[in-house]
Amino acid sequence: MKLTKLLTGAAMALGLASAALADEKVKVGFVYVGPVGDGGWTFEHNEGRLAVEEEFGDKVETVYVENVAEGPDAERVMTQMALEGADLIFTTSFGYMDPTINVAKKFPKVMFEHATGYKRSDNVSTYSARFYEGRAVQGHIAGKMTKSNTVGYIASFPIPEVIRGINSAYIHAAKVNPDVQFKVVWVYTWFDPAKEADAAKALIEQGADVILQHTDSTAPQAAAQEAGGVITFGQASDMSQYAPLPRVSSIIDNWAPYYVARTKAVMDGTWESVDTWDGISTGMVKIGEISDAVPADVKAEALAMAKAIGAGEYHPFTGPLKKQDGSDWLGDGETADDGTLAGMNFYVEGVEGDIPQ
């Protein structure tokens, strides 16, 4: 009798102790829109998650769910994570914006971080990277390199982030090559390799010899490689497995420092709702190595532009710039403010076609 009591007591003590230990661990959840092996967007977010694990070791536990559809299902996944004791949840796609806000309301003690959105609350931060800075560099190279003067652009959804990228790339391509024409195809998906490849093929068949993509997989790179004579740029991740051709450079999203800093803030109890929008200057946006397929002078110009943007000497949206309908947008030397950029819903002058509403 005594022995069993003793054992139960010991077991209980052990249970309590381990529960207390478990409580000290900060649990960080990640919601992904694609698989971690997409080689692009989700892959880089997962690299950030791994960096958090490496940084804090035993003091942190991370969980993730991949292939979560944007919309109501995302709410279910986030709720489940919060119920399982997550202290901090990163939701890493634009379409998770409303679900994040809704779930955050129900769990005021859980901190949320939504990528690329604009809705915040006491326990919801937003963070994004100034991808358009990298797009400017890509546009410059594209304008210099295209021989058919036709640049194909695989766009995902008509949201400000994507439109910003198209505008930024177009402005800098047209600057060095006034004859350049952009063909934009909307695929309405972030991740569907077959469709992305089809879109790349359609653009190549219609004469594009440069393909820019705003989707997550490496499929357009493979399609361009198959077609030959076409250059591409890595999107979200370096995609260096397709270098030196077709991939001649890339935009790399480097989330790791941000994820580490925010996890640290939760551990220290200093977390508060913020809006972060960093670019080349802090290293959140990196320009992947420009391959030897690019002539040395073009490479030097591109690197100089990236450096100027990083140093704050040059803003990719610097006037004079007009909107597509011909109305004035920015005067000579004027730069776009973040508010306009964050909600950008118009093309700049010269881009053809309409933005789907």
Add this chain to the structure above:
Amino acid sequence: MDLSAINPVLLIASLMVAATPLLLAAIGELVAEKAGVLNLGVEGMMIVGAISGFAISVETGSPLLGFCAAAVGGAVLSLLFVILTQYALANQVASGLALTLFGLGISSLMGQSYVGLKPPSTGEIHIPLLSDIPVIGPILFQHDPILYFGIALVAIVWALLKYSRVGLILRAVGENHDAAHALGYKVVRVRTLAILFGGACAGLGGAYISLIRVPQWTEGMTAGVGWIALALVVFASWKPWRALIGAYLFGGITVLQLNLQAAGVAIPVEYLAMSPYIITILVLVILSADKSSAPASLGRIFHASN
């Protein structure tokens, strides 16, 4: 708008490529459903076929071996479905969903070391003389062998189902498994073979995406084609030629709308993006006005003691 930018020859050739994975998966599922088995695991079998085919053709350098491996891979996964539904008598819907989830998981595990590799090129068959005909030649007679195989498979399945004894037995099992059993047909054996055939076809369809249409390996790269194939079988009223029409419509309009967008046609993009789904459903619904119905024993569990 610049429609002249669209090259009709290239367009039709690439829409045939876009339709083939869907066609292969649909024709396999059609045979399984004709035998009375509802296998919702098409997506899972496709993705396993995609990685099996990719891995083997990278290792051996032979796309043909890759496609064989893809068929085997899809069939092996469907064997799991056979054990669950035909021997353990589990619910087919639940087992099929489990098969899809399992397939997606195991394929990303199998594919870990194949990300970013380039598969050997499958090459095209240039049929002598015929492929030299202008316009028609490049459209019809300059494709990879699997594309022709897909079309031939539809013809074979149609002929077998309609005119052969094997087809009659298969349909009998699908329409009324108790009667078929009473007549002495091996219901479980027939269904097992039909499921394995479905798995092999789905595997081929998956490998067509990873070896020819994209060509690369990415996790989850089938991205829902399996589900569209399932829907297609129903909308095609379980008739092989209609499945072919449906697959070509869907694949074709998907490619066509991307081309129209690139050419800057003044149709709102939203309508273009939804057009593959709407037009395919419309056409097949109109075609199925003859009220052909599902196999009567579809999805029902058979046990000889009942």
